[in-house]
Amino acid sequence: MKITLQRTSPNYRRKLSTHGIMRDLTIGLLVIVGFSLYFQWANYQTNDGLIKAALIYVTSVGVALATEVVWALIQKKNILEHLKNSFPLVTALIFALTLPIGTPLYVVAIGSFIAIFFGKLVYGGFGQNIFNPALVGRVVVHLSFGAQLTTFLDAGTASDIVSGATPATWLASTSWLGAENLMFSLQDLLFGSHGGALGETCVLLILVVGIVLAYRKVFDYRIPASYLLTVLVLGGAFALATGQNVLSYALIQLSIGGVVFGAIFMATDPVTSPTSPMGKIIFGIGLGFITMIIRFKANFPEGVLFSILIMNMLTPFIDSMILGRTDTFKVKRWLTIGLIAVVATGCTYGVGRSIETDVRNAEEQARLEAEEEAKRQEEEEANKVKWTLLEKIDGGYIMEAYGFGGKGNPMKVQVMISGDQISSVTVLEYPGETAYYGEDLIQSGVGGDLNSNAKVFYDFIFGGSFSAADLDGVDVATGATKTAEAIVNAIKGAIEEAQKAPVVNGDEYTYTLSAAGFNAGNPMTIKVTLNVKTSTVTQVEVVSYAGETAYYGEDLIQSGVGGDLNSNGKVFYDTVFGGNLSFSDVDGIDVSTGATKTAAGIKEAIQNAIADER
Numbered sequence: 001m002k003i004t005l006q007r008t009s010p011n012y013r014r015k016l017s018t019h020g021i022m023r024d025l026t027i028g029l030l031v032i033v034g035f036s037l038y039f040q041w042a043n044y045q046t047n048d049g050l051i052k053a054a055l056i057y058v059t060s061v062g063v064a065l066a067t068e069v070v071w072a073l074i075q076k077k078n079i080l081e082h083l084k085n086s087f088p089l090v091t092a093l094i095f096a097l098t099l100p101i102g103t104p105l106y107v108v109a110i111g112s113f114i115a116i117f118f119g120k121l122v123y124g125g126f127g128q129n130i131f132n133p134a135l136v137g138r139v140v141v142h143l144s145f146g147a148q149l150t151t152f153l154d155a156g157t158a159s160d161i162v163s164g165a166t167p168a169t170w171l172a173s174t175s176w177l178g179a180e181n182l183m184f185s186l187q188d189l190l191f192g193s194h195g196g197a198l199g200e201t202c203v204l205l206i207l208v209v210g211i212v213l214a215y216r217k218v219f220d221y222r223i224p225a226s227y228l229l230t231v232l233v234l235g236g237a238f239a240l241a242t243g244q245n246v247l248s249y250a251l252i253q254l255s256i257g258g259v260v261f262g263a264i265f266m267a268t269d270p271v272t273s274p275t276s277p278m279g280k281i282i283f284g285i286g287l288g289f290i291t292m293i294i295r296f297k298a299n300f301p302e303g304v305l306f307s308i309l310i311m312n313m314l315t316p317f318i319d320s321m322i323l324g325r326t327d328t329f330k331v332k333r334w335l336t337i338g339l340i341a342v343v344a345t346g347c348t349y350g351v352g353r354s355i356e357t358d359v360r361n362a363e364e365q366a367r368l369e370a371e372e373e374a375k376r377q378e379e380e381e382a383n384k385v386k387w388t389l390l391e392k393i394d395g396g397y398i399m400e401a402y403g404f405g406g407k408g409n410p411m412k413v414q415v416m417i418s419g420d421q422i423s424s425v426t427v428l429e430y431p432g433e434t435a436y437y438g439e440d441l442i443q444s445g446v447g448g449d450l451n452s453n454a455k456v457f458y459d460f461i462f463g464g465s466f467s468a469a470d471l472d473g474v475d476v477a478t479g480a481t482k483t484a485e486a487i488v489n490a491i492k493g494a495i496e497e498a499q500k501a502p503v504v505n506g507d508e509y510t511y512t513l514s515a516a517g518f519n520a521g522n523p524m525t526i527k528v529t530l531n532v533k534t535s536t537v538t539q540v541e542v543v544s545y546a547g548e549t550a551y552y553g554e555d556l557i558q559s560g561v562g563g564d565l566n567s568n569g570k571v572f573y574d575t576v577f578g579g580n581l582s583f584s585d586v587d588g589i590d591v592s593t594g595a596t597k598t599a600a601g602i603k604e605a606i607q608n609a610i611a612d613e614r
Contacts, residue, residue, distance in 0.1 A: 017217075022087045024218045028209040029093040029265065033057060035205055036198040040101055048153055049101060053198060057096050059105050063112040064092035071121050086126045091115055094134035094265055097199025098258065098305075102150030103141075110145075111137040131312045132269050139305050151195035166196045168257040168295075168302050175359050176296055177242055179249050186248065189255035199265075200258040210264035219268035222280040223287075227263040228254060230288025230341070234348040238296065241352030259291065262304040272312040278333050279318045282340060286311050289344040296351050386486075387493030397494040398428070403486030405432010411486055415494035421465045422491060430483075438483035445478075454478035461487060468495045500612070507533040511609040512543070515601035519547030524601055528609040530583075537581040537606055545598075553598035565594040572599055576606070583610050 040049030065088055072082040095115045099108065115137025123129045151166055167184050184194050192202030214221040235253030236246045267287055274283050287307050294303025388400040396416035403411050409432025416424045427442045436448025445458025453475050460474060471491060476484035502509035510529045517524045529539040542557045551563025560573020572593050575581060586606050591599035
């Protein structure tokens with residue numbers, strides 16, 4: 001004869017104690033509710049936090065009761081008797097305690113209805129549900145309204161501990177490797193001094209309530225004990241794998257998020273958890289393992305909600321594997337539990353090593369990319385300087401330019417200029433250039449890997465005189481492009497230097513210079529005449545000043561008075577434009593005229609002319 005043992009719901013097996021159990025559970029929940037109300041009141045400058053928290057509880061309970069009443073009417077049941085045996089208050093309070101303070105009330109109402117109706121009533125009512133009802137409602141609002149579940153009402157009125165990221169969210173943003181720099185201390189986590197869901201923050205209070213409830217046989221201690229111990233062990237394994245403090249990290253993992261609240265008030269639901277002692281331990285280990293894996297590898301920083309629902313689904317399987325007497329085959333059963341724990345620990349350690357490796361690789365990749373970017377910027381900056389004047393010689397200039405050898409092996413190019421013609425170009429040194437490319441281009445324009453443009457380039461540059469205008473049409477795509485570009489840049493630099501050269505009339509040198517004034521994008525053109533024999537500035541003339549404005553720069557240049565100029569404006573005008581200003585007095589000119597940028601530009605032009613002459 002085959003005997004089949006059929007599992008029955010705990011409320012049916014312990015009918016006489018069900019109301020007492022739910023009464024004690026309700027009292028425990030109300031203690032957590034009381035703390036949450038105090039916490040929200042203490043951390044807002046107004047009563048907004050207290051009022052909003054109270055409204056969340058009232059809304060959740062009100063909708064739950066209304067749903068139960070309507071259901072009783074549809075089922076033609078006695079309303080009071082139905083409410084007495086359905087315990088909607090417990091489900092409503094647990095659901096509300098899993099919500100953060102910023103949850104909109106309409107979201108609270110939707111979640112409470114789903115928790116009661118879809119989480120419990122559609123299965124036949126209390127004792128028949130396969131999932132924890134409060135969690136059904138919480139997961140639905142989490143997935144549907146996640147962006148609206150904020151941990152603060154208004155960052156302008158909340159203290160820092162409630163207006164910032166939750167500890168779990170912040171730690172997750174560091175790939176779970178930033179525990180040493182966590183913005184909250186372990187004391188803050190234990191005493192609830194941080195933002196989070198209404199009922200999950202004060203770990204110590206929840207533990208005390210849990211101990212009292214376990215003592216009063218409201219639930220079996222095996223589930224929360226095995227759950228919390230698994231979280232501690234796996235947190236320590238992860239810390240060991242990632243080089244963090246094992247003890248403190250394990251305690252942090254236990255204290256953040258809703259682990260303790262879930263272990264005490266949700267995982268212990270007798271309707272949706274295994275019935276045997278061994279099954280409860282396996283159930284708790286599974287909860288801890290799934291919670292930590294979701295934390296470390298999933299997109300959500302918290303895995304409590306999903307781990308409980310997943311293990312709810314596995315409850316019938318666990319019960320089917322451990323039917324009958326549980327005092328037989330003890331060694332085999334404990335070996336099974338030990339094997340599960342070892343596998344969970346090993347997997348978590350492996351996950352930790354994987355995350356640590358990924359983070360280190362990402363950091364190394366970021367470092368390499370930063371170095372590449374710095375190198376690119378350095379090269380780009382270096383390329384802005386395409387030539388350097390080494391020496392002025394009679395009739396020309398010796399320039400330094402950067403070809404294939406870069407700035408480390410520059411070319412030295414002699415450029416002779418006569419009027420507006422470049423009369424000759426000679427590459428004096430080219431240590432960075434290579435055979436078959438730059439060397440052949442410089443020496444003959446043919447050979448090696450040069451193309452047909454190379455000979456044209458060579459004949460044009462080194463074959464005779466040409467004008468500055470003709471230089472713009474030169475094709476540098478010669479097979480030694482960098483070398484050709486460097487030679488052209490050297491010539492252009494020499495032309496610029498020649499254009500800056502003063503007009504000499506005896507002892508007087510006249511420079512035509514550009515100077516940034518009020519509008520740097522529209523500079524002034526200034527002529528500065530120096531007497532090199534007497535070391536004086538004999539004349540300063542602002543030839544054009546389109547970027548200067550009336551009442552400021554224009555008035556300073558035209559007369560030194562008027563508009564918004566101060567008394568220094570006239571002094572500046574008379575000193576600069578009056579003539580016979582000694583070189584030594586230029587540095588002491590006061591430019592605070594009311595048109596400071598304009599005055600500073602004119603002064604700088606004079607200083608540049610003196611520096612060039614010297």
